[in-house]
Amino acid sequence: MILQFNRKEKYTMEDLLRIMEILRSPEGCPWDRTQTHHSIRNNMIEEAYEAVEAIDNDDEALLQEELGDVLFQVVFHAQLEEEAGRFDFSDVVDGISKKLIERHPHVFGNVSIKDTGDVLTNWEAIKARSKGRTTISEVLRGVSPALPALMRAQKLRRKASRSADKKSDRLKPLAEVQKAAEGIRKLPESVGKGEKLEAVGKLLFASAGVAESLGVESEEALAVCCEKFIRSFEQAAHETNPDPVLNSQHSLLNK
Numbered sequence: 001m002i003l004q005f006n007r008k009e010k011y012t013m014e015d016l017l018r019i020m021e022i023l024r025s026p027e028g029c030p031w032d033r034t035q036t037h038h039s040i041r042n043n044m045i046e047e048a049y050e051a052v053e054a055i056d057n058d059d060e061a062l063l064q065e066e067l068g069d070v071l072f073q074v075v076f077h078a079q080l081e082e083e084a085g086r087f088d089f090s091d092v093v094d095g096i097s098k099k100l101i102e103r104h105p106h107v108f109g110n111v112s113i114k115d116t117g118d119v120l121t122n123w124e125a126i127k128a129r130s131k132g133r134t135t136i137s138e139v140l141r142g143v144s145p146a147l148p149a150l151m152r153a154q155k156l157r158r159k160a161s162r163s164a165d166k167k168s169d170r171l172k173p174l175a176e177v178q179k180a181a182e183g184i185r186k187l188p189e190s191v192g193k194g195e196k197l198e199a200v201g202k203l204l205f206a207s208a209g210v211a212e213s214l215g216v217e218s219e220e221a222l223a224v225c226c227e228k229f230i231r232s233f234e235q236a237a238h239e240t241n242p243d244p245v246l247n248s249q250h251s252l253l254n255k
Helices: 013-024 041-056 060-084 089-102 116-131 136-141 149-163 171-185 193-214 218-239 244-254
Strands: none
Touching: 013 060, 041 060, 060 089, 089 116, 116 136, 116 149, 136 149, 149 193, 149 218, 171 193, 193 218
């Protein structure tokens, strides 16, 4: 059976919702029909990272495409919930609209602010109140464990610092880094994996604190460092004889 669908020069949000509905219908796509929230979980992560890559590369055409892929993931998950009778895409739109209005009382209300610092303070306070979080422990537990660990570490430190009303001290996390590095240096050869994980974790957590004190994102800083590492490796390989293993792989590929 061929589904009736009118093609257009330019599609709307309503068209996208209809396309998603068709894909999930009995006459739609066999793959789309079998998916669940969990089966497409990683797709959401991958599409978000690809959008970030487009931002990092200042690639406007790619960003447009990747934002569409991210939006499709939102529509897909909303369609699954609509089929289950719990909520639909309009509820998602309503929810985020209400959240934005509530968390911007200086725009949609009569709250006065001085700068972006006040905006962030109000945002966190409103968020904590709306989520029913009254203790710092609840606030820290609210930081998603699904975040990349380095990003989560910095966010945890930031929230803990704000709750204590303290400014980031550059010297304190540096001292933590030195202490953690010394702890690794003193690790016995026979130490187990658990102790090694804990020691390295302390070093990375302290490093996230250094990033916060400098006002940079630790995840971004590490990404930049990874790229520099690759470039330096490529440069070194170009200036000297390439690895013999790589040479043999290249010769096989070129045959």
